[in-house]
Every structure is written in C-alpha cells, then in structure tokens.
Amino acid sequence: MTIYAALADLSVEEVLARHQGEGFGPFKKALTEVVVNAIAPIAQETTRLMHDETHLANVLRSGAQRAQAIAEPIVSEAEKIVGFLK
Incomplete structure (x- = not known):
C-alpha cells in the first residue's frame, strides 16, 4: 500500500478507498502499472545517457x-x- 501511495502521490487511505472490495489480484495488477509507470522514464533516461558517449x-x-x-x-x-x- 505504501509503495502504491508513494508512487501514485496518494495517501494510504486514498489507495485503500480506491481498491476497497478488490482482491489481491486486481490490486497487484494496479500496483504493477503504477510501478512500471514510475520506473519507465528512469529506464528511458538511463538508456539515453548510456548511448551518449x-x-x-x-x-x-x-x-x-x-x-x-x-x-x-x-x-x-x-x-x-x-x-x-x-
């Protein structure tokens, strides 16, 4: 919950409210999307910098x-x- 909240710029309470009643499977999928969206720009910038001799x-x-x-x-x-x- 705290990872999701931090990466989505939400409070833990907001994350809980958003995913209330969902099982772990749907939450895990949503968490994966949030993490990928947060990390993707870092990976892109790393790749760009590694190719800039x-x-x-x-x-x-x-x-x-x-x-x-x-x-x-x-x-x-x-x-x-x-x-x-x-």
Whole structure:
C-alpha cells in the first residue's frame, strides 16, 4: 500500500478507498502499472545517457578530476609519512 501511495502521490487511505472490495489480484495488477509507470522514464533516461558517449566521457573526466583533487593532499601526506620523495 505504501509503495502504491508513494508512487501514485496518494495517501494510504486514498489507495485503500480506491481498491476497497478488490482482491489481491486486481490490486497487484494496479500496483504493477503504477510501478512500471514510475520506473519507465528512469529506464528511458538511463538508456539515453548510456548511448551518449560525449556525456559519459564528460562525467568520467569530471569525476576523475574531483577524485584527484580529494586524493592528492592525502597521498602527498602519506608519502611524507612513509618517506617517499616526490
């Protein structure tokens, strides 16, 4: 009920009222539709992004730059501690 309510932007009470008197089978079908409708745009965007090589290269480059900026002072300090010369 809470998954349905969250994905359909309804309260649990509204979901219960909507499906009152139904068995589990019809509710399960309705829940499946709500979940698929919520997830489909995410899957479409993921597929689009995975086929956009320029975007992927930019994301990887940006991530590498941020990781290097974070790691550089830590690695330098560790090298000083163990006596490596740079």
